[in-house]
Amino acid sequence: MEAEAGGAIERARSGDSDAFRLLVEQHSHAIFRLAFRMTGNEQDAEDVVQETFLRAYRQLDKYEARSSFSTWLFRIASNYSLDLIRMRKRHEDRRERGTSEEHDILQVIPVDTPGPDRIVYGTEVQQKVSAALNQLSAQERTAFVLRHFEGLSIEEIGEALGTGANATKHSIFRAVQKLRKSLEPVVGHAR
Amino acid sequence: MNHVSEEQLVLLYYGEAPDRAAIDQHLADCEDCRAEYRALQLVLNTVDSAPVPARSADYGAEVWQRIEKRLGARKRRRWSLSHWWIWAPAMTALLVVAFLAGRFTHKPAGADMAKNQQIRERILLVAVGDHLERSQMVLAELSNAPSGKGKLDITDERQMANELLEDNRLYRQTAHSTGDTAVSNVLDDLERVLIEIAHSPTEVSNDQLEELQRQIESRGLLFKVRVLGSRVREQEIAPSAGKDDKKL
Numbered sequence: 001m002e003a004e005a006g007g008a009i010e011r012a013r014s015g016d017s018d019a020f021r022l023l024v025e026q027h028s029h030a031i032f033r034l035a036f037r038m039t040g041n042e043q044d045a046e047d048v049v050q051e052t053f054l055r056a057y058r059q060l061d062k063y064e065a066r067s068s069f070s071t072w073l074f075r076i077a078s079n080y081s082l083d084l085i086r087m088r089k090r091h092e093d094r095r096e097r098g099t100s101e102e103h104d105i106l107q108v109i110p111v112d113t114p115g116p117d118r119i120v121y122g123t124e125v126q127q128k129v130s131a132a133l134n135q136l137s138a139q140e141r142t143a144f145v146l147r148h149f150e151g152l153s154i155e156e157i158g159e160a161l162g163t164g165a166n167a168t169k170h171s172i173f174r175a176v177q178k179l180r181k182s183l184e185p186v187v188g189h190a191r
Numbered sequence: 192m193n194h195v196s197e198e199q200l201v202l203l204y205y206g207e208a209p210d211r212a213a214i215d216q217h218l219a220d221c222e223d224c225r226a227e228y229r230a231l232q233l234v235l236n237t238v239d240s241a242p243v244p245a246r247s248a249d250y251g252a253e254v255w256q257r258i259e260k261r262l263g264a265r266k267r268r269r270w271s272l273s274h275w276w277i278w279a280p281a282m283t284a285l286l287v288v289a290f291l292a293g294r295f296t297h298k299p300a301g302a303d304m305a306k307n308q309q310i311r312e313r314i315l316l317v318a319v320g321d322h323l324e325r326s327q328m329v330l331a332e333l334s335n336a337p338s339g340k341g342k343l344d345i346t347d348e349r350q351m352a353n354e355l356l357e358d359n360r361l362y363r364q365t366a367h368s369t370g371d372t373a374v375s376n377v378l379d380d381l382e383r384v385l386i387e388i389a390h391s392p393t394e395v396s397n398d399q400l401e402e403l404q405r406q407i408e409s410r411g412l413l414f415k416v417r418v419l420g421s422r423v424r425e426q427e428i429a430p431s432a433g434k435d436d437k438k439l
Contacts, residue, residue, distance in 0.1 A: 032243075053258050148205075176235070
C-alpha cells in the first residue's frame with residue numbers, strides 16, 4: 001500500500017486532486033481511530049480527521065519518504081489532537097471554576113471505587129477504560145495511544161511529537177501506571 | 192539479576208526492552224515478577240476493549256466530500272515565486288495602472304480611443320474577477336472556521352489578506368475613477384475587513400475570530416463579494432455588451 005501511496009503522493013504534490021483523494025480514502029479510517037482514541041470524543045475526532053488531511057495537503061512538499069505516509073499523517077493528527085485536548089482541558093478547567101455542578105463522566109463512573117458487584121464486563125469495562133484514558137494528561141495519552149494502539153516505536157513517537165525518546169518513554173510509563181491504578185480493581189487484580 | 196522494574200516490563204510488553212533475554216530468563220525464574228507481568232498484561236489487554244465508534248465503508252469518500260472544496264482553496268494558496276499565479280494579479284494590476292496612466296498621458300483619437308477603453312475595461316474585469324474570487328476564499332475560510340476551538344492559526348489568511356490589500360486599493364481607486372460606484376463600494380467594504388485580517392495575530396482567540404466573523408457577516412460581505420464576482424464573470428463572458436451594461 002505504501003508503494004502505491006508513493007505514486008499517489010507524487011501525483012498529489014503535482015496538483016492531482018484525484019491522487020490526494022485516493023490517499024484520503026485509504027487513511028481516513030485509521031486517522032479517525034487514532035483521533036478518537038486520543039480525544040475520546042467523536043466530533044473532535046471528525047475535526048481531527050478533516051484538519052489532518054487539510055494540513056497534510058498544504059504540507060505535502062515537506063513530506064519525506066524516510067517515514068511511511070501513514071506515520072507522517074499520524075504525526076499531524078497527533079499534534080492537532082494534542083492541541084485540541086489541551087484546549088478542551090483549559091476550557092473545562094474554566095468551566096469547572098464557574099460551576100461545581102458540571103456533568104462529568106468521571107463522577108458518574110468512579111474509577112477508584114468500583115465495587116465488585118457493579119462490574120459487568122463489556123460495556124461497563126469499556127466505559128471505565130475510556131474514563132481511565134481521560135485521566136491521562138494530553139502528553140501521556142498521546143504517547144500511550146501512539147505506542148499501544150498504533151504500534152509506533154518510542155523513538156518514532158518522540159520524533160513525531162518533538163519530545164525526544166526519553167520524555168516519551170516517561171510519558172508512556174506514567175500513562176501505564178495511571179491505567180493500572182484505575183483499571184486493576186476493575187479487572188480483578190489488587191496490587 | 193534483581194527483580195524486573197515496572198518500566199522494563201512495559202518495554203517488554205511493547206517489544207522494546209533492550210535486555211530482553213535477561214528479562215525473559217528472570218521471569219522464568221521469579222514467580223513475583225511473572226505475577227507482576229501478568230497483572231500488567233491484563234490491564235493493557237483490557238485497554239484494547241476501549242470502543243471506537245464504527246465508520247461506514249464509504250467513510251473515506253465522505254471525508255473527501257467534506258474537505259474537497261477547502262482543498263481547492265488551499266491549493267490555490269500554495270504560492271511560490273516560481274508559480275505564475277503569484278505575480279499574475281500584480282502584473283495585471285500594473286497593466287491596469289499602465290492603462291490608466293495612458294489614459295491621462297496619451298490622447299488617441301476616435302476609434303483608437305474607443306478600442307483602448309474597451310481593452311482597459313476588459314482587463315479591469317478579469318483582474319477584479321480574480322481578485323474577488325481570491326478574496327472570497329479568505330472570507331469563506333474565516334466565516335466557516337469553527338469557533339469554540341481555542342486558538343486558531345490564520346497565518347495563511349493573514350498572508351493572503353496582505354497580498355490582496357494592495358491590489359484591492361488599486362482596483363477600488365480604479366473603479367472610483369471610472370465612476371463604477373457599485374464596485375468601488377464593495378471593494379471599500381472588503382478593504383476594511385482585509386485590513387482587520389491582515390493586522391490580526393497569526394493565532395486568533397475565539398473572541399477575535401468571532402469578531403472577524405461578525406464584521407464579515409454584518410457587512411454582508413461574503414454575499415456581496417460572491418454576487419459581484421458572479422456579475423464580473425458574466426461581464427467577462429459577454430464583453431461585447433454596451434458600456435452602460437458593463438457597469439456593475
